[in-house]
Amino acid sequence: MKIGELARRSGLSVHTIRYYERIGLLPYADRDRSHQRDYDAAILVWIEFLGRLKTTGMPIREMLLYAALREKGPVTGAERRSLLEKHREHVRARIAELGACLLVLDTKIAGYADAEKRTLDYDAEHFRGNDKPPRARQARAR
Amino acid sequence: MKIGELARRSGLSVHTIRYYERIGLLPYADRDRSHQRDYDAAILVWIEFLGRLKTTGMPIREMLLYAALREKGPVTGAERRSLLEKHREHVRARIAELGACLLVLDTKIAGYADAEKRTLDYDAEHFRGNDKPPRARQARAR
DNA sequence: ACTTGACTTAGAGTGCGCTCGAACCCGTAG
DNA sequence: CTACGGGTTCGAGCGCACTCTAAGTCAAGT
Structure with a gap:
């Protein structure tokens, strides 16, 4: 899935998706041979959960913490x-x-x-x- | 009541009180002969109500609308x-x-x-x- | 070959709601 | 007289969470 489709499906804007990746809220996405991001549908679940955190007023700072733990795997x-x-x-x-x-x-x-x-x-x-x-x-x- | 005391009693900072007056959320306060704001305790009720609006997520833009109506008196x-x-x-x-x-x-x-x-x-x-x-x-x- | 449209990056700009700094004024206590 | 602890104005700066711009790359369609 390319960034445009992910944007449509997640409700985030393309800009926001890139921004989230930049700051580490979304994991660095694999690129195809022309450097374009190629997403697995699984990312949608994560984005949706981030949305819940956001809706409930969690600041990005804290989401980053959570995201970092997630990146470290199940031990966290x-x-x-x-x-x-x-x-x-x-x-x-x-x-x-x-x-x-x-x-x-x-x-x-x-x-x-x-x-x-x-x-x-x-x-x-x-x-x-x-x-x-x-x-x-x-x-x-x- | 001077601005410092109002700040203590309302929980707003002196800066914020002046800011609110500047933007029209608080009515222009009467000044004493040395140009210092002199507040009536009644303002506390209004500030508290503004606090409720803020707590419930009303943007300042809309509070201003409400404040303006209030200024116009009971016809509003x-x-x-x-x-x-x-x-x-x-x-x-x-x-x-x-x-x-x-x-x-x-x-x-x-x-x-x-x-x-x-x-x-x-x-x-x-x-x-x-x-x-x-x-x-x-x-x-x- | 050329146009179109979706993508790339780095970095600048925006809107909100404060928050602070600089420079100054005033009234009272020592 | 002077120091202090308030107050004043105006305007700049900040933190947050985006949002957008510029300049460029790439692949597919006509």
Whole structure:
């Protein structure tokens, strides 16, 4: 598989694939006789996993660490595992954090909804039949 | 409250506070007669909310939009609400995404744990009493 | 033979969100 | 009087993760 096809199939851009190879996130790809990269489909699995790490907010620095361990072969299994376990905790913490913010957001939105409703009720009460409230109805609070 | 104290109490750096004011995320602060910013404690609530938006991944660009609406007063309530509602969906989606990745991570980690266990079992089976397996036990698969 | 299009490299540029440096000003304590 | 611990502005610099440009190579199609 050439780089263009890999790009299409992985969702990364050609530029990004080369960039990842340059920094060591992707292993140095074999070249054909005209120096073009020739990929094995197996790389897709690795790229997909990198994507997960990225999605979950792992910085490239750390992915490089993981990639380097992977390159060293199965003896590094324990180390890789512990790295992933640490990362998993970050992800869990992040999810919890987002959940908490979501509640705040809900409250805030409910507040706006409330204010809106109160305004409508007020208008209904005082300007029934008028489709335009008079200009004095511009409020002062923030 | 001067900028230093606000920094301590908000968790932002003095630099960041000035930066936020510069770009319009914080309202232009009143200055005392020697041109020093003098803050009302109310600003802390706003900063905290900005922090939530930031935590949940809202880009500054969008926060600026929200901040601008806020500056315009309560007439912009509906717009602000819809902006937050849109953002809330992003946050929900993000949480779901992270949850999915978490499962993948769990699986991967379980895989490493498994491999480790199999190695130990194998060693226990074949090298009982030896605390060091011989050198030929270096595997070949990735 | 020539065009096309996909590839190569090295290195420069981009957008984001800060972060810092230089040079200066001000009010208070010793 | 002077030193200090704040503050001020403006603009440059940084770390991250790409993203793109320039100049060139190569293989296949017409």
